[in-house]
Amino acid sequence: MSSALALLLPPVVSPPPKFLSLRLNRLSLFHSSPSLSPTYIWRATSRRFFPAAKAQSISIMASENVGTLKQQLAKLFDESLRATIPEELDVEPLIAACNPKFGDYQCNNAMSLWTKVKGKGSEFKGPQAIGQALSKNLPASEMIESCGIAGPGFVNVVLSRQWIAESIQKMLIDGIGTWAPKLLVKRAVIDFSSPNIAKEMHVGHLRSTIIGDTLARMLEFSNVEVRRRNHVGDWGTQFGMLIEHLFDKFPNGEVASDQAIGDLEAFYKASKQRFDSDSGFKERAQKAVVSLQGGVDKYRKAWTQICEISRRGYEKVYQRLGVYLEEKGESFYNPYIPSVLELLSQKGLIEESEGARVIFIEGKNIPLIVVKKDGGYNYASTDLAALWYRLNEEKAEWIIYVTDVGQREHFEMVFTAAKLAGWLPAEDNKYPKTSHVGFGLVLGEDGKRFRTRSTEVVRLVDLLDEAKSRCKAVLIERGKSEEWTADELEQTAEAVGYGAIKYADLKNNRLTNYTFSFDQMLNDKGNTAVYLLYAHARICSIIRKSGKDLEELKKTGTIELNHQDERALGLHLLQFAEVVEEACTNLLPNVLCEYLYNLSENYTKFYSTCTVVGSKEETSRLLLCEATAVVMRKCFHLLGITPVYKI
Incomplete structure (x- = not known):
């Protein structure tokens, strides 16, 4: 194992309040640089730590977020669309990132607009003319440096280098909360983890717990009120x-x-x-x-x-x-089942079938059984009661269930029954809505379901112990046990080991199976948590070695993006918000992992071509380094990974 495992960290995690004093006491132990050592306070509303210096402005930052690049460009092109073809009021701007050869972003409305207006006596002779008009009618903005027309009316946009630089610098001063995406939903319930009472948490619970936690963190960052629900199996025969x-x-x-x-x-x-x-x-x-x-x-x-x-x-x-x-386990919803089933009966949805009470779902071979032959309730009756409660008592606008893909059909039937009852709108794109977040299996290196040699399911606690043990062994081998206190050694091994397990899971599309391999996930090369933690620690090391006060530089310095690699890194930083939005909207944590890895790669390219410490552009580049570290830390936080600050 390489030196990438020899990392020192502050334990910046999201514990419940009862662990607050323990975590706060550890913060001062691991921070060594004032510019990298904020005092953290606990915010109960969001259940995570914030630097005390920023704490008073959290609510302001949340309300003054600027939205994604796509959202900001969409506002400009919306005005252009109204000016260009005012009779088509229902047209939404189609904004997408484009090939860097042509620009940064692209407006793709011209073709669809031409389809609508041709033959209606329009002044335009084709989609390219519409594209040219859209470009001409754009309102003046410091955001845009230039526009060009390509193909059948695609409007290619090049963003202003100065605007990109100023946007990054503003984030450094106001906080990354200003880059939180704006989502339509205000309150969500995420049902995840959900172990069964009297049974050990195993590797199957790992995926649900990690994926659910990351989805919750991303939605919370996007200013959604999230109810994290543990629907434990604590009731039944x-x-x-x-x-x-x-x-x-x-x-x-x-x-x-x-x-x-x-x-x-x-x-x-x-x-x-x-x-x-x-x-x-x-x-x-x-x-x-x-x-x-x-x-x-x-x-x-x-x-x-x-x-x-x-x-x-x-x-x-x-x-x-x-x-x-x-x-809120199964037992919590049990008292609600009779009245919920009565509501469904009044809608004429429940029928008798072979001694059981069921709901027939069109297109399904078997009905949804809500009362068994013996009169007992089951998963369906409990899930319907829980769904009713979350919609009516908790007023959730989005209810997300994180379970293995094998339960997809069950939840499809439950959701359909709720739509038939009028609890949910028929259209999937309207709120309130429900989503099933399915995930694949964890496989062993033999390609089969991950099990122990005795064919038992692997206990989750054993996986965590093994990851920590391997990391700790490498640290001791490198002599870190002589340099660090016992507590530092333990915390470092935990951060790297647990982070490696989480990232190895989250970087995969959740719908696919993935192979569990300690050797791969603890590798310091490639798309691994170890590599990314190393990259972040290196950035922090560069900043420390400069000897500069970053807080002072933020007030007096200026970011300039004159080199192409500086600009590429700056643009990628600004795309953070739209990546989080995409990951939230599609419920895909791997989208954020891919962004984080690409950010690290962009930074490496920038650092290899642009000297930082000692260059005439030192101030600007140190600020760009700090912005990269800030965004990386937020990505780590959203993925539930503790960042490290020292190599």
Whole structure:
């Protein structure tokens, strides 16, 4: 393993408030440069840290964000469209990034406009004439340096170097919050992670947890109020066998408080084996479910203990991953099921079928069962109750479910039932709306589902331990155990190891399977977290070695983008907002990963051709370095990765 693993960091994560004092105490330990060492405070509304110097202006920054480059250009071309063809009022500007040979962005409305106006006595003779008029009618703007017409009326736009530079410098002063995209939705619920009580969190939960957390972070950055929901499996028939097994094992009904989650996993397997093989135990377990659902105190108390033991286990995993969720499990929605099913019955959607109550969905071979033959509820009835609650009680405009692709059809049927009931609009592009974020399997290097040698599902905690252990071994081998305190060594190994696991997952299109390989994800070359963390640390090192006060340079210095590689880096920085918008809109974290990797590549090209420290352009280039580091840190934050500041 290379030197890229020898990194020193401040633990900038997003813990829940109860971890605040612990995290704050560590900040001063790892920062070494005043310009890179802001004091952080906790903002409960967004559940993350902000530099104290910026804290008072957070709300202002959020409301004064300038939008994406595409949005800003769209405003200009919207005025041009109204002036060019005022009779076509429903035309939206079509803005897209274009081939760098022709410009930076392109307006592609001319062809579609020509289709609308030709033959109607229009003054225009073709799409190119419309394109020329669109260019001519653009309002004056410091944003645009020049325009050109290509092909059948494409309007190619070259952005002003000075405007790009000034926009970056303004961000350095006002904060990257001004670059947050503007989304239509104001409140969202994201249902992710969702482990089952009495079962260990495994590698399958890794994808849901990491993807869901990143989607939440991106939407929160975009000023969406996000409700992070952990829909844990804490209700159902399995609790009958767990409770009866508990009564047999612990006659007084008290479970040892120090019982580990691994022991509870074995406890679950033992109870399931008895349930499948012992008819007498099975009958007792079925009666226990009735007692539990009837609210019998003895059974409720046993259920509460089992849930709490399990909860302590997965909360430790969330703490290690820097993930925050609010638990509302299946049991929370259970009281709402009868009234929700009654609402669906009143709409004429629920029918009797072979002793069960179902909803028939057009195009589906099997119906959506909402009440089983034995009168019990199931996943569908719980999910419908949860959806109703989120729409009516929590007033969510966008409800996002992060589960494996195998559950896609189930959620399609639930969403269709909600549309038939009038809870959701028929059109998918209108709010409120629902989205299923499916993801593929985690594979081993043999191409099969990732499992241990004993064919067991890989425990998530084991993966985290292994990643940290490997990183720590390399750091010790490099002699860092002699330079750093034990705490520094632990924190560095955690940051790099956990970050590597997260990024290796997120960089892939979530719909595809991916192969889990420690060797690949901990490589310091290529598109890995280690490479990116190294790149960020190198930028910080350059700034430190300059000896300059960055805060002072922000006030007195000026960014200039005279070299083509400076301009290319500056333009890529400005495209950050539209990339986050695209990643949010399409619910694809890999889009942000690709942007981050390309940003690092653009910076490397800039640094290899443009001397920073000691050059006559030092001030400008140091500010460009700082802007790159700021954007990289925000990308890391959105991906749930802790940045590092020293090599």
